[in-house]
Amino acid sequence: MTYAWFPGCRIPFHLPDYGRQSLAVLSALGAPAAEMEFNCCGYPVRHQSLFASVLSAARAMAIAARAGLGILTPCKCCFGHLRFAQSILAERPDLMGAVTDALRPEALRYDPDLTVSHLLPLLVREVGLPAFEKAVVRPLTWIRAAAHYGCHALRPSQVTRFDDPLAPVLFENLLSAAGCVPVPWTLRLECCGQPLAGKNDRLAMALAHSKYASALEAGADVLVTACTYCQMQLGSSALSCDLPAPGMGQAAGPRPQPPLPVATVPRILGAALGLWPLEDRLEPPSGTASVF
């Protein structure tokens, strides 16, 4: 399957490295994705309007279908929402009709059979773990990694068909292939809190802190994410804009550093593939192999 690269809206401004590094890892593994212009997947307007969000998803999938490509995204919210749109369009003919009508003026056609994939299942199932292990030049054996699954890819499992929703292994297997030691941790399947950021910052931060605490308790050196929104929420915010949190009035100020490094999955995988060094906080203290 050849894929069109669907970075999602948050990468160009908020997390440009995540996009660049994902593409670098993909081409290093011989699975490059085609870059093209897409619209938003519709996830951000889903609580405002089902129709607006499903129309957005259908239009993006129609653009990929026109190019004869599947969609590959590094964002679990994009992934989950595109899958959700596929499922609800199959379920509700009234919505399907409205979407078809709205796409017709642009000569776009929604294709119900389009392949929608995420970076993790692509690397694990299509590139394959043996092929990935073969490409690893620097196994990161000293790193104890806490895999943060992200809600919208995992659940609802009947819609997303990502992995076992109660006991997923995909992410840990990939990290093991890079040489890391995945740690089991209590809150690994829980929400990062991003959906409440800017709406109820107190709850959003409480959720994030509970995740940090759980990962630290399990002895993790790094929290690894595979979702734009999770990384924005949990990662050290590189973008402390002068904006107050909407609705809160006062300026949010620079966000505190997270208590442990939070890295996107291509950052870790690329380091294992020898594409770039890790950040200081993740290098072994002595510079030699594992200290654990």
Added chain:
Amino acid sequence: MSLFAVILWICLAVCLGGTVWRMARWLAPDRSLAVPGLPPSLALAALLRSLSWHKAFAAAPRMAFTFFFDILLQGHLLRKGSLWRWIMHFALYAGFSGLLFFHALENFVSRPFFPGYEPTLDPWQFLRNLFGAMVALGLGIALCRRLAVRDMRRTSRFEDAFTLGLIGLIIASGFFLEGAKMVSPAAFDRMAADYFPAPDEAGMTALRAYWATDYGMVFPVESMPREAFTPENLDAGREISEMSCAPCHSPPASAFVSAPLSRLLAPAGARLVDALWWLHVLACLFALAWLPFGKLFHILSTPVGLMLRGLDPGEAAARPDASAPLARAVGLDACTHCGICSRHCSVLPAFLALRTPEILPSEKLLTMRRLAGKSGKLTPAALAAFSEGGFVCTECMRCTVVCPSRINLQDLWLVSKREAARLGHPELSVRLRRFGPEVWERLARRKRPVDRTLAASPSLLDNPETFAQCVQCSVCTGVCPIFRLPDIPAAEVDVSPHQLMNLVRMGLAGHALSANFLWNCTTCYKCQEHCPQGIRVADVLYELRNLAHAKVEEAARAGLLDGTGMPSPDQGDIP
């Protein structure tokens, strides 16, 4: 002073005054464009202080390149743009500049710098037609694009058509004026009286015959009998013409637009010379006076914006420096409303579904310009639309990348969200959570909102089967991440997911909408995944939020909400 001079000076004064007024707003930007902690009036001082010789030298080559490539050659239209767009705008820009300098300002440019200049001599006569034809070509392409390209038709407003029409009027009246003069016997007689020494009746007849033949002049039949066109007369006429007229008059063929037009106009056109002259002059002077107040101001503001834009707009938006308010004010003025941003906008499908114009960047910018204009006060409805559009933006930065005027739109949108929140219009869901049951009760009495969200046929809420299986086992509440958080106010978890399901099952959607928990749900889907009865708990929560949005947007459109998004006090009971 002649009437023309009076109008000219008034228009010049209006143009100058307006330009000073608008540029003053760059130097003292509105506080809505401020960087927190820094008065916007200090933006210029901060910019000047930040300049150093070292920086100036380092930036000089880039600035020079921007000036020659982007401003003089309009190369910025080619980046991320199309060739047609460049041809369209370059033809307009180059043609209009040529007409301005060599024709309108002939007494200041053409005459002093080009000895022997006469407007009716080649190459000037030819060039004037060429420049005019270039502008007409540009106008034609612009009009076709605005009419034929669906995405551009969507964002075209009255001012866009008005501006094209005004330029079209100037060019058309100019061509018709030149054509009318070419066939005007009155103009011929006046010139002949001035430049034909010692005219006699035979000489005049010969000259008339020659001009009627070779210069396309059209004389009334009574002064120009058919038998005057003898070869001898024509020869004599050519001799007189070469001596007295040719030094200032090239043959009309080089006026490749006006000359054919003159043949169309003849003979009635000759009487229109005065009217056409006034039409042409008044259209030009109106455009001059209107320049600072409409989109034509981009002639000044866009080049300034191009020079001010930094190398990394994302960085500038993420960490605005002290001079940011200045760049923001210039950026707002530099928009030409070309609509390119809206064609590429990531949330275009959301606009297609929701139809709030302010979702599209080109339209949101117009509202923001009014917001930042010191006189601009937005109505509550306009603010609500501005907020709704602003918060649909996903900050993907594509508009900033494609903008031909290279405005740092990303920076403006971040500011727009901040401003909307400051003015009491944060993201709608933040406002919705403050509504108590009494608001929803009153809104519930209104007819169900139909369009926009398709919440009219909520498959889950309307279907009793959705909740029939619920046994209130509270597994959903047990796995909810919000309910396991320590130290959060009890009000945040006023209703639990299983209670919410029961409320909806009992038809108490009004109570469900006012539950804080509905708005605190993170949509993590754990409830739905774990429900032993297979109830789509999270999907129901999403649908309730959709319903709340639809009800409130519908009430806002009907003018039933006041500036804070609450039901208007003067409305009393909402019907």
